[in-house]
Amino acid sequence: MERSLFGTNGVRGIANEELTAELALDLGRTIASLRDGIIAVGMDARISSPMLKSAVLAGIMSAGSDAVDVGVTPTPSLQYYVKSTKAKAGVIVTASHNPREYNGIKFVSEDGTEFSREEDAEAERVLLSKKFRRAAWNEVGSVFTDDANRVYVTGILNRVNTDIIAEKEYRVVIDCGNGAASFTSPEIARRLNCRTYTINCYPDGRFPARASEPVEENVSELKEVVKAVKADLGVAHDGDADRATFVDEKGNFVSEDVMLALMAKYYVERNGGGVVVTPVSTSRCVEDAVRDAGGEVIYTAVGSPVVAKVMKEKNAVFGGEGNGGLIFPEHLLARDGGMSFAKVLELMAEENKPLSELVKDIPHYVTLKTKVECRDKKKLLDGLKAEFEDANFTDGARIDFEDGWLLIRPSGTEPIARIFAEAKDEKKAKELLETGIEKVRKILTD
Known part of the structure; x- marks a missing residue:
């Protein structure tokens, strides 16, 4: 079977x-x-x-x-x-x-x-x-x-420079999305001497305030509150808090790939090099940032268990996915939204710069993502192999072009196909995304 x-x-x-x-x-x-x-x-x-x-x-x-x-x-x-x-x-x-x-x-x-x-x-x-x-x-x-939450919060605090963070007395806004982070991230902030503002930080399985996924379109309230209270940082979690996304002090959402690149660069620099592991769906900005810092990127299939396994095999200094799922191997070989929150505060404190300044050095790409209903994943994969013979089939089909790339892969958790497109400018990225959508629909309807 x-x-x-x-x-x-x-x-x-x-x-x-x-x-x-x-x-x-x-x-x-x-x-x-x-x-x-x-x-x-x-x-x-x-x-x-x-x-x-x-x-x-x-x-x-x-x-x-x-x-x-x-x-x-x-x-x-x-x-x-x-x-x-x-x-x-x-x-x-x-x-x-x-x-x-x-x-x-x-x-x-x-x-x-x-x-x-x-x-x-x-x-x-x-x-x-x-x-x-x-x-x-x-x-x-x-x-x-x-x-478990007491053990976890203590473990995080033992792995960050609590003194330098505490000295800054950062103002932070935390959006727990009515999920499990309600019991941990506000406590992490409190113990790091942050002045903390919380929204949606009470558990409610109906997710009344917003959808659980902490993507930009779901965290508009967080962006507004960050600006209103003049906070230094905003953080949003998904339902189980293995992911974290961030808003800078100006109220701007920082893309997940940029945050991955920023933290990967930080870890490579402080380790004097090393391997960073990430899936084929990750933006090229990560590889650019890691290479400039003297490190190497290894690509895997999509899925945090695969990334964690390769990180262990390669003794990687850092890893993660471009969805807010960052992995800190000295703490835990798994995506960790609470640790991500603490480490971003540590980076800001050590560099003595706001988040908006820190991300300026990360190369810019336009990355677009969408999803299309897909209830016959085998048919899609067979069609992609016939359509794109030279593609990389590590996970789905990644098609590289001179001025960008396209990834089409069936989801492992939902009846959908995920489509990623990236290029240096938005016009080209949109063209690639439309190409991906058309190909998926054509394959599934033929």
């Missing part, structure tokens, strides 16, 4: 339709059948998360394993907790930035990394076979609670 349940980031689907309590129960049995020892379980703030988390916990205990329930927590907080304690694995119930009707379940390894694609494939085999461990009545597991 083809692997179909586990996508780029675990199992996702519409809650109680595609991702049911019965499936969550079996996923709990699966992780307990694969890993011996205590398993930590956390969740985001979605309405369906308590139901699914309870089912996962029941599955773990039915297989004879003990579980620690850490409640509502950012995904990187759960991952850091697993890495830092005696837990042998973790499960996070979250659909990250997906619409509110979705939810997901993702497995975490003992070192805090997301399950690799190979580990997900193994988990799917166990899940489909239904060959779970089943404990006797007197050997079922138990569950206890712990505060």
Whole structure:
């Protein structure tokens, strides 16, 4: 049977339709059948998360394993907790930035990394076979609670220059998007001596204020508040806070690729060189900035587990995706919105410059992104291979032109195709994007 349940980031689907309590129960049995020892379980703030988390916990205990329930927590907080304690694995119930009707379940390894694609494939085999461990009545597991967020916030503060940040007394605005960051990012800011203004920093799985994904069109309120209170920085998170996007002191949104390039440059410079790992969907501005700083970029398929795996193999100094998902290997080999927030403050303090000045040195490209409905991913990929024989098929099809590039790839989490286009000027980028849209629609309708 083809692997179909586990996508780029675990199992996702519409809650109680595609991702049911019965499936969550079996996923709990699966992780307990694969890993011996205590398993930590956390969740985001979605309405369906308590139901699914309870089912996962029941599955773990039915297989004879003990579980620690850490409640509502950012995904990187759960991952850091697993890495830092005696837990042998973790499960996070979250659909990250997906619409509110979705939810997901993702497995975490003992070192805090997301399950690799190979580990997900193994988990799917166990899940489909239904060959779970089943404990006797007197050997079922138990569950206890712990505060993963406390462990996580302390871990972040131990990895940044708290003194130099605290001296600046920065004014920051935090938009948690009614997600799990509500319990962590305001606390990080407080302990860094920031004067803090919060918006949407209370958990609400209906996402009443804005859509969960912290892209520019969803954070207009943050931009306005930054200007109104004359803040030094604005930060926005997605539902599970593994991503962070930023607004500078002028109220301007800084693109995710530029932030990735800026932080990659910072890490390469302070390490005297080194490797930076990022997917094929990343802007060329990252490679330009890294090369100028004396480093090297290695490209991977899209997906943070793939990036983290290659970072570990290559002993990379930094890595991440151009969607606000930055990876700080000295802390955790996973995307981390809270650490991103703290590190941007550290960079501003050490350079003694506002964010708008820091990003001026990053080369400028126009990057456009869109998505098109796609319910037949195999047909799309076959059509792309026939249409673009010379493309790079590391992940989807990346077609490089003399004056830009185009990437078309099926999503691993939604029934869509993602299209990326980049060029030095907007006119050319729009032309490439339209070319991508037309090609996808033509392939799918033929």
